[in-house]
Amino acid sequence: MKPTVAVFSFTGCEGCSLAILECENELLDVLNLVQLVRWREAMTETAQEFDIALVDGSISTHHDVKKVKQIRELCKLLVPIGACAHNAGLNALKNRYGMGQVKETVYGDAGAQFDTIPACPVSAVVPIDFALPGCPIDRGEFVRTVRDLCLGKTPRLPTYPICVECKKKENVCVFFQGKFCMGPVTRAGCGAICPTYGDGCEGCRGFVDDPNQNAHKETLAEYGLTAREVMQHFDMFNSYDDRLP
Amino acid sequence: MTLQVISVAEIRGLLAQLMEQGRVVAPHKRPGDRQWAFEDLTDPADAVLQYTTTIIPAKKYAFPPKETLLRYELGQAPSVTAVVDSEPLVLFGVHTCDLYGLTALDTAFADHFADANYLEKRAKMRIIGIECVPDEWCFCASMGTATIDSGYELFLTPLPDEEHYIVEVGSDAGDEMLKGIASREATAGEVSYLKTHLNRKITQERHLDSDYTALPLLFTGFAESPVWEKWAEKCYGCGTCNLTCPTCFCWDVLDEMGLALTTGERRREWDGCMLEGFARVATGENFRENRTERLRHRFFRKYAYLFTRYGKPYCCGCGRCVRQCLVKIDPVGVINELIAAHGKGGALIG
Numbered sequence: 219m220k221p222t223v224a225v226f227s228f229t230g231c232e233g234c235s236l237a238i239l240e241c242e243n244e245l246l247d248v249l250n251l252v253q254l255v256r257w258r259e260a261m262t263e264t265a266q267e268f269d270i271a272l273v274d275g276s277i278s279t280h281h282d283v284k285k286v287k288q289i290r291e292l293c294k295l296l297v298p299i300g301a302c303a304h305n306a307g308l309n310a311l312k313n314r315y316g317m318g319q320v321k322e323t324v325y326g327d328a329g330a331q332f333d334t335i336p337a338c339p340v341s342a343v344v345p346i347d348f349a350l351p352g353c354p355i356d357r358g359e360f361v362r363t364v365r366d367l368c369l370g371k372t373p374r375l376p377t378y379p380i381c382v383e384c385k386k387k388e389n390v391c392v393f394f395q396g397k398f399c400m401g402p403v404t405r406a407g408c409g410a411i412c413p414t415y416g417d418g419c420e421g422c423r424g425f426v427d428d429p430n431q432n433a434h435k436e437t438l439a440e441y442g443l444t445a446r447e448v449m450q451h452f453d454m455f456n457s458y459d460d461r462l463p
Numbered sequence: 464m465t466l467q468v469i470s471v472a473e474i475r476g477l478l479a480q481l482m483e484q485g486r487v488v489a490p491h492k493r494p495g496d497r498q499w500a501f502e503d504l505t506d507p508a509d510a511v512l513q514y515t516t517t518i519i520p521a522k523k524y525a526f527p528p529k530e531t532l533l534r535y536e537l538g539q540a541p542s543v544t545a546v547v548d549s550e551p552l553v554l555f556g557v558h559t560c561d562l563y564g565l566t567a568l569d570t571a572f573a574d575h576f577a578d579a580n581y582l583e584k585r586a587k588m589r590i591i592g593i594e595c596v597p598d599e600w601c602f603c604a605s606m607g608t609a610t611i612d613s614g615y616e617l618f619l620t621p622l623p624d625e626e627h628y629i630v631e632v633g634s635d636a637g638d639e640m641l642k643g644i645a646s647r648e649a650t651a652g653e654v655s656y657l658k659t660h661l662n663r664k665i666t667q668e669r670h671l672d673s674d675y676t677a678l679p680l681l682f683t684g685f686a687e688s689p690v691w692e693k694w695a696e697k698c699y700g701c702g703t704c705n706l707t708c709p710t711c712f713c714w715d716v717l718d719e720m721g722l723a724l725t726t727g728e729r730r731r732e733w734d735g736c737m738l739e740g741f742a743r744v745a746t747g748e749n750f751r752e753n754r755t756e757r758l759r760h761r762f763f764r765k766y767a768y769l770f771t772r773y774g775k776p777y778c779c780g781c782g783r784c785v786r787q788c789l790v791k792i793d794p795v796g797v798i799n800e801l802i803a804a805h806g807k808g809g810a811l812i813g
Contacts, residue, residue, distance in 0.1 A: 247722035365722055374717075377740035381701035385787075386528035386733060388519045393789060394495040402699045402789060428739050430754070433697045437789050 221368060224256035224268035226289055228275030228282045229309055229337060234300030235259045235274050237354040244361045251368045270295045270367060276302040276309040276337040283335075283343055290344040295367060298340040299360065301353040301455055305424045308353070309337035310458035342460060348373055353422035353455065356408045376406040379426050380419050383410035392418045393441055400451055402437070403429035422455045466649040466657070467630045467641070471512065474619065474628060477591075477644050478507035481553045488524065489555040490514050497598070501554070510555055513621070515598045516781050520561050520709035521554050522568055525584045528706075532580065532716070534728045546728075549583040558595040560781040562615055563608040564709025565590075570773050571712050589636050592618040593628075594660075597667060600782030602795050605671040608779045609664045616640060620657055629657050672799045673807060675766075675776055682767035685801045686759070694797055695755035697790040698737070704761065704784035704792065705735025710769075710777040713741070736761050762797065 225235050239260060241248065255265035271293035277286055290296055301307030312320045313336040321329030340346055350356075350363055359375075366373040376382070380401030384391065392399045392413050400421035401413060412419050425431075431452070438448045469477075481487050482504060489510035491502045499514045501521055535543045557565075565585070572581040592615040595601075603609045616637035619628040629649055632638055649657075673681060685691075705711045715734040720727040734741055737757050742750040751757045769777040778794065785793040 244722060251722065251724075361722065362719075365720065365724075369720070369724070377743075378738045379699065379701045381699070381703050382706065382733075382735070382738065385519065385703055385706035388500050388517075388523075390493045390495040390498045390518065391787065391789070394498060402701050426739065428700065428754075430697070430699045433699055433790055436697070 220251065220253045221269040222255045222265065222267065223252045223270045223272065223364075224265060224289075224293070225254070225259070225272045226256075226274075226285075227258065228273065228286065228303065228340075229278040230275035230300065230302035230307075232259060232274060233354045234303075234350075234352075235272075237300075237357055238272075238360060241357045241361055244357075248361060248364055251364060266292065268293055270297065273298050273340055274300045274303050276306045277340060277343050278309060278335060278337040279333045280335060281333060286340060286343050295347045296340070296344065297363070297367070298346055298349040300355050301351060301422050301424070302337075303340045304349045304351045305456065306337045306339045306342075306458035307422065307455050311453065313337060313458070337458070338460070339458060351375070351405060351423040352408055353420075356411075358409075359407050377427055378406050379429075380404050380406050380408070380410050380413065380423075382406050383408075384413050387414060389413050392416070393437070398438060398441065398443060398451060400434075403431060403434045420454055421451070425456060466654055467632075467646040468622070468627050468649045468653060469619075469630055469644060469646040470627050471625075473644050473646065474512070475507040475510075477640065478504060478510055478555060480643065481555075481640065482507065485551045485553065487553040487555055490517055493518070501556075504555070512556065512593060512619075513596050513625070514556075515596050515601070516558070516560075516783050516786065518783075518787065519707055520564055520781070520783065521557050521590075522564060522709055522712075524552055524554060524588065525565070525581050526568065526572075526712060526714075528733045529730060530580060530732075531728050531730045534726065536726050538725055545579075547579050547583050549587050551587045551589075552584075553589045553591065555591045556593045557590050557615070558593065558781070559611045560595070560601075560603045560606075560608045560779040561709050562590070562592055562611045563606075563779045564781070566614050567710040567773075567775065567777055567779070568712055570775070571769070571777075574773075589640070590615045591640075592633075594618075594620040597664070598782070598786075599669070600786045600793070601667065601780065602669045602671065602782060603780035604665045604667045605669075605795070606675050606776055606778055606780035609667070610661055620660065622653060622656065629653060669795060671795055672802045677807070678766040678776065678798075679770045681802065681807065682763060684805050686763075688801055688805060690797065690801050690804055691759040691762075692755045694792055695753075695758045698754045698758055698792055699790065700737050700739055700754045700757060701789075702735035702738045703787050703789075705737050706733055707783040707787045709779050709781060709783070710765070711735065736764065758792070762794070765794075766798070 227235055255268050271289050298304050302309055317334050321332050363373040383406045397418045399418035401419040403425050404419050404421045405423045405426050435448050487504040488501050489504045490499045493500050499517045501517050531546045533543055533545050572578040615633040618631040621628050713734045714731040716731050718729050765778040
């Protein structure tokens with residue numbers, strides 16, 4: 219009996235759900251391992267029972283909170299996928315403003331009718347079993363994760379930073395090309411995709427377990443960023459702070 | 464054999480001749496300030512003759528970043544097949560430090576269990592060495608690797624006009640390579656230039672404040688030094704120093720099952736002792752949890768542990784570790800600071 223899988227989306231662009239559909243060469247093999255029973259982006263069925271729930275998007279409304287708690291009760295394994303679900307990603311940038319101000323900025327006078335709370339990762343609301351980082355998720359990492367979950371293995375995430383993947387590819391360090399990069403403190407696993415194509419890493423996969431943030435702030439400043447710009451680099455994908463309300 | 468002199472045009476001709484016979488790799492320019500990499504040569508004109516170091520040393524051709532060790536098949540009749548991929552290869556443009564690096568790896572990979580994956584690739588390599596362009600991070604003279612008299616087929620040293628190179632032949636295969644290539648005997652003046660040049664190289668400014676042969680003993684006095692912590696404060700633990708090092712050879716092994724769950728492969732990938740997960744074992748215990756312990760371990764491994772085990776240092780003085788390091792953790796700086804703080808007597812006066 220194949221494990222059943224449901225995919226849910228909360229606050230985000232839903233691009234990580236789409237990334238699953240983009241695993242074109244592996245999708246049929248994945249469907250041999252699991253049975254999809256609910257996924258609004260790809261099917262009309264809405265099963266109420268499933269073994270594995272994949273969740274993209276941040277939790278940012280009272281409705282989200284209620285729904286993700288229900289999902290947690292219905293599934294055996296809950297796996298947030300993508301930066302928004304993993305560490306609140308870009309969404310957490312709104313948390314530094316008052317929610318009233320946020321609503322007014324986006325919706326003007328009509329804002330009052332919307333329900334919004336500070337954005338948080340799925341793990342801040344319910345216990346999770348594993349999380350896939352990235353904006354969007356890495357397709358290879360997704361497929362391997364599904365396989366490992368089916369085998370009963372703990373999926374592997376690199377504990378080392380992006381620099382390792384750059385070196386294995388022999389990329390010229392983007393700092394040496396006059397650009398800026400969050401790679402030295404960011405968890406690898408994407409194959410250093412941005413530096414490989416000449417851009418600095420934005421840190422979408424979150425920090426490594428033991429990031430030397432002070433060293434990196436000094437490096438960014440030494441290569442010419444102002445203190446404000448340094449913080450912008452740090453905050454873009456990693457501003458979620460569970461000490462804030 | 465007497466020393467020969469050949470022109471740059473003849474070197475390009477030699478490369479063209481070798482390319483007809485098989486795969487040739489050579490340094491290529493990469494974007495950014497003074498960045499080069501060994502790549503497959505498709506046009507003899509692309510080979511860079513004068514450069515400092517490549518980002519990754521030539522070891523990547525004998526010990527690739529990712530390598531399949533075996534493939535397995537499950538089912539009624541499970542099977543396992545060892546995989547050794549190797550092919551004849553000419554490595555052009557290898558510096559003395561990197562030649563030493565390869566000999567250090569040869570020793571390590573032949574020790575205990577001879578590593579077929581490495582050794583077969585190495586056996587099919589022919590190497591043309593070339594004299595380097597030192598920069599502010601090199602310290603080969605301190606490690607005894609400024610000159611080397613084996614490990615190559617040919618070795619090229621530019622004459623002052625930079626249009627001609629002195630050729631030293633290091634093997635029969637080297638003699639074979641030179642067949643059909645126009646060369647002339649080096650003049651007495653050119654031979655004497657070579658000696659002057661090498662003397663200049665071994666007296667380069669940047670040096671350790673100790674003879675390298677004393678390092679293992681010296682290090683016995685450094686174990687508890689506060690110097691480690693000071694340098695580790697700015698260390699990322701990103702492993703760049705490990706991965707770019709010509710003498711680092713640690714790897715991780717993992718099994719990758721195919722999606723059909725019927726076949727899979729076991730492969731190894733470069734690992735590094737500066738990485739946080741390197742010393743974590745199955746129970747979750749990590750023997751070197753913090754960056755200070757890892758930095759100290761790396762230095763001990765380079766200059767003491769492997770030196771003692773194999774009778775030679777596992778550092779070739781190429782300076783890649785600091786050149787590629789964003790925070791410039793510099794072996795010469797670290798070791799000289801240790802010597803300044805604790806003296807040259809090591810444990811004897813410690």
